[in-house]
Structure formats: structure tokens, C-alpha cells
Amino acid sequence: MTSWAGRTAAEIAAAVREKKVTPREVVAEHLARIELLDKRVGAFRVVRTEAALAEADEVAARADLAELPLAGVPVAIKDNVAVRGESNRVGSAATPDTPADADHATVARLRAAGAVVVGLTNVPELCVFGTTEGVHGTSRNPWDTTRTAGGSSGGSAAAVAAGMVPIALGNDGMGSLRIPAANCGLVTIKPGFGVVPAGISDGDWFGMSENGPLATTVEDARLMYSVLADTDVVRGEGTAKRKVAVSLRSPLAGVAVSKPYTAAVKAAAGLLAGAGHEVRRADPPYPLSLSVTAITTWTAGTSVDAQGLDPRKLARRTRVHAAIGRRFVDKVRAGKSREQLRRRLEPFFAEHDVLLTPALARRSPKAGPWHERGWLRNVLANSNYSPMTPPWNLTGWPAMSVPFGTLPSGAPCAVQLVARPGSEAALLEMADQLEKLHPWQRTAPLG
Structure with missing residues (x-):
């Protein structure tokens, strides 16, 4: 008997289109895996x-079954994206438990492509932090369940890494796709501004938040991204030779990158050079003010999202984050700091096609009740392990996390690829090369 849990989305869709398996059989098998594993992983709020x-x-009854790119593929949806008939709690006790009247545009596109929504995944409250825990559960890294899956798309990443679904929808406001993907050994792409429908929250953190795929292979990430962006991203042959800048420097002053992550970047750079790319060390001209721009924008976005919610039902770290951000909302909305950052970095990306960096600075914090801990402790923990992602939300440029190597614990390591606007296909092509040259184990060995 063929097992479908743990297979790729592309494999499942092809088998369903060819009627080798029914969508019900595929979905039932994944639901059984969720029932078996999720008590240990904590990926789902709702199944x-x-x-x-x-x-x-x-x-199965659709007349166009043979043309559906995601025919019968189980998908999990992050719990800040509307799914018709389900409440959207955003990891909080302060949000209303009211079913959504309609699907978000991305969910509608996934369903139109034949995907089946099996559940909504856990997030930290209001999707603020890079660890996923709260009143609805704690999401753990399936590769090392003592560690957080990351955040804020932690539940979605954990579900895919555990083989409970082949793909999941997440989103990224300051790294919320790339951080959990890097922790959990997944491929993700944060699209550039305007490529995939956003509409995630009140103002999408001033246009920084983007919806994107979480997958175990570049092929699946490309497939899901194509559906979300409503465009056909053709798989390249990897023949285009690009100018690749390699940077080991943290964008945030005072944060050091640990040896496993720098080693992963050096090894990936060597493979890309061997494949014919022009690879050289070069650091983007990050301004010293980047930390201030990041924290003011991060907190201001939360302040907007918290408006209208009962503060007594919010965790203390969320209340403090929103209160600090309140004074910055008008300044951040004006967008001057972000425009200055774009202008500063544009010459670097005129000279280089792709930037290769560590995806994280160090392994993720231990899983635990971070929502019960102080604001400063949370901010320091987040900044010290995930400083590499915020600049590319502030600029609105596409960025990927790609698995590469392992940490001493045996959990996955990862690198980040960044490029100028409109370069999503080029990033996917380079990620595809890395996967061919240095394959990874797709799912955690949870049984």
C-alpha cells in the first residue's frame, strides 16, 4: 500500500490527477498523522x-480535476488568514471567535487549484514574535521538540516538517516565514511587495507582511508560489550565471552569527562558485540606524493590530510591544526610514544579483511559555537569534530560506537568499541548484 503522508505536493497532485489515489484517501491519511503526532508538536489550533x-x-467530483495543480493536496493555513467558516484567532484570547464569511484571496486560490484545507495553525499572539506559544498552544520544532519551531508561522512550519501536510501557508512581516522555515528545515520564499495578495492584518504592518509557501522541496515551494501569485513560474535549467554577494555580517549592530550558520554560508558559496556563478564576499551597507528602524516599525505594526482589542486579554509582552509602538505609528506610516534604506541598498543590488547570508544567527530558543515572560527578554531572544530577516521586509524585496547542513544537535541549518524586486524566479532557480548540489532530508524522523 502506498503511503501518501510524507510525499511531496507535486507527487500527490500528479497521483490524484491520474486517479491513482482519491483526495479523500490522501486527506484521511494526513489527518491520521496529525492525530498521531500533533500532541508532541503543537502545530494546529484547529483540525x-x-x-x-x-x-x-x-x-474529486470536479470536472477539471485533471488540470488542477494542487489536486487533493492537504494544506494548513496560518491562523491570521481568513478561512471561510472558521474563526481567525491570531493566537490571542482577545480576538473574537467569529467564523469568517469568506476565504482570504490566497486561500481561495489554493482551493481553486484543488488544495484541501485540513486546519489552522498556531501563531504567537498577534504574530509578533519569533517563537510560537500562547493560549492556543506551543509549536515545537519536529527535529528537536525541546526547541521552538520559530515564529510567527511556527505552527505552519512545524506541520510541514512533521509530514502532517506537504505544504502550508504562512506569512512574513519581519521574518515570520524564513525564521521557522530555517529552524524546521523547510524551503520558503517571502515574495516582494505586491506579488501575492496580502491583506493579512490592519495595514499589513505598513506593507511589510507578505503571504508565502512553506514546503519541503523547491519544486513544491515553486508550485505553491505559482498558485498564490497566480502566475506560472517555469522551472529554470540553472544555466544563468549570476553575481552572488556573500555576507556573514549581522544587519543589526552587536549581534554575532554563530559558527554553524557562517559555515553553512561558506559551504553554499563554494557550491555556487563551482556551478559557475561569480561569487565574492561583500557586505550590504546596512546603516547603524537599522535596529531603530526595525524596532519602531515592528512595535508600531503591533500597536495598529491591537487597536480595538481588550488589553486585559492580551499577554503582557504584547501589551508592552503595542504601547511602545503607539508613539511611532505616524512616523512609520510616513515611510521615510524605509525609503532611505531602499535607496542606500539599491546600488549594492545593482552590482550583485543575489545576496547569500545566514538565515539565522543561532539555533532557536528552547520551547516554553515565552508569552508569560517579559517584553525585553522576548525582544532580546528574538533579535539575538534572528537578525538576518528584517531588512528585506523593510525594503519589500524578495527573500528565501533554504535548508543547508545541520546544527550540532542534528536539527537543520539554513541560508538566506535575497534579490532585487521582481527576482522571485531567479531566487527559486538558485535554491533549486542548492537542493540538487546539497540535498536535505525533507521531514523530521518522528515516526
Whole structure:
């Protein structure tokens, strides 16, 4: 008997289109895996068992089944994106438990492509932090369940890394796709501004937040991204030779990058050079003010999202974050600091096609009740392990996290690829090369 849990989205969709397996059989097998594993992982807030099976039957009955790119593929949705008939709690006790009237545009596109929504995944409250825990559960890294999966798309990343779904939808406001993907050994792409429908929260953190895929292979990431962006991203042959800048420097002053992550970048750079790319060491001209721009924008976004919510039902770290950000909302909304950052970095990307950096500075913090800990402790923990991602939300430029190597614990390590606007296809092509040259184990050995 063929097992479908743990197979790629591309494999599942092809088998469903060819009627080698039914959508119900695929979905049922993944639901059984969720039932078996999620008590250990904490990926899901809601599992849509009966609704997902009914959806699977609807997909099977579609007249266009043979043309669906995601035919019968189970997908998990981050709990800050609207799913028709389900409440959208955003990791909080302060949000209303009211079912959504309609799907978000990205969910509608996934369903139109034949995907089946099996559940909504855990996030930290209001998706603020790079660890995922709160009143609805704690998401752990399936490769090392003593560690957080990361955040804020931690539940989505954990679900994919554990083989509970082949792909999941997340989003990224300051690294919220790339951080958990790097922790959990997944491929993700944060699209550039305006490529994939956003509309994630009140103002999308001033246009910084982007929806994107979490997957175990570049092929699946490309497939899901194509559906989300409503465009056909053709798989390249990897023949284009690009100018690659390699930087080991943290964008945030005073944060050091640990040896496993610098070693991963050096090894990846060597492979790309061997593949014919022009690779050289070069640091982007990050301004000293970047830390201030990041913290003011981060807190101001939370302040906007917290408006109208009962502060007594918010965790202390969220209340403090929102209160600090309140004074910066008008300044951040004006966008001058972000425009200055773009102008400063544009000449660097005129000279280089792709920037290769560590995805993180060090392994993720231990899983635990971070939502019960102080604001400063949370901010320091986040900044010290994930300083590499914020600049590319501030600029609105595309960036990827790609698995590369392992940490001493055996958990995955990762690198980050960044490029100028409109370069999503080029990033996916380079990630595809890295996967061919240095394959990774796709899912954690949880049984």
C-alpha cells in the first residue's frame, strides 16, 4: 500500500490527477498523522477533520480535476488568514471567535487549484514574535521538540516538517516565514511587495507582511508560489550565471552569527562558485540606524493590530510591544526610514544579483511559555537569534530560506537568499541548484 503522508505536493497532485489515489484517501491519511503526532508538536489550533474530508470529496467530483495543480493536496493555513467558516484567532484570547464569511484571496486560490484545507495553525499572539506559544498552544520544532519551531508561522512550519501536510501557508512581516522555515528545515520564499495578495492584518504592518509557501522541496515551494501569485513560474535549467554577494555580517549592530550558520554560508558559496556563478564576499551597507528602524516599525505594526482589542486579554509582552509602538505609528506610516534604506541598498543590488547570508544567527530558543515572560527578554531572544530577516521586509524585496547542513544537535541549518524586486524566479532557480548540489532530508524522523 502506498503511503501518501510524507510525499511531496507535486507527487500527490500528479497521483490524484491520474486517479491513482482519491483526495479523500490522501486527506484521511494526513489527518491520521496529525492525530498521531500533533500532541508532541503543537502545530494546529484547529483540525477540520469532517470539513476537510467533505472538501476532498468535492475536489474529486470536479470536472477539471485533471488540470488542477494542487489536486487533493492537504494544506494548513496560518491562523491570521481568513478561512471561510472558521474563526481567525491570531493566537490571542482577545480576538473574537467569529467564523469568517469568506476565504482570504490566497486561500481561495489554493482551493481553486484543488488544495484541501485540513486546519489552522498556531501563531504567537498577534504574530509578533519569533517563537510560537500562547493560549492556543506551543509549536515545537519536529527535529528537536525541546526547541521552538520559530515564529510567527511556527505552527505552519512545524506541520510541514512533521509530514502532517506537504505544504502550508504562512506569512512574513519581519521574518515570520524564513525564521521557522530555517529552524524546521523547510524551503520558503517571502515574495516582494505586491506579488501575492496580502491583506493579512490592519495595514499589513505598513506593507511589510507578505503571504508565502512553506514546503519541503523547491519544486513544491515553486508550485505553491505559482498558485498564490497566480502566475506560472517555469522551472529554470540553472544555466544563468549570476553575481552572488556573500555576507556573514549581522544587519543589526552587536549581534554575532554563530559558527554553524557562517559555515553553512561558506559551504553554499563554494557550491555556487563551482556551478559557475561569480561569487565574492561583500557586505550590504546596512546603516547603524537599522535596529531603530526595525524596532519602531515592528512595535508600531503591533500597536495598529491591537487597536480595538481588550488589553486585559492580551499577554503582557504584547501589551508592552503595542504601547511602545503607539508613539511611532505616524512616523512609520510616513515611510521615510524605509525609503532611505531602499535607496542606500539599491546600488549594492545593482552590482550583485543575489545576496547569500545566514538565515539565522543561532539555533532557536528552547520551547516554553515565552508569552508569560517579559517584553525585553522576548525582544532580546528574538533579535539575538534572528537578525538576518528584517531588512528585506523593510525594503519589500524578495527573500528565501533554504535548508543547508545541520546544527550540532542534528536539527537543520539554513541560508538566506535575497534579490532585487521582481527576482522571485531567479531566487527559486538558485535554491533549486542548492537542493540538487546539497540535498536535505525533507521531514523530521518522528515516526
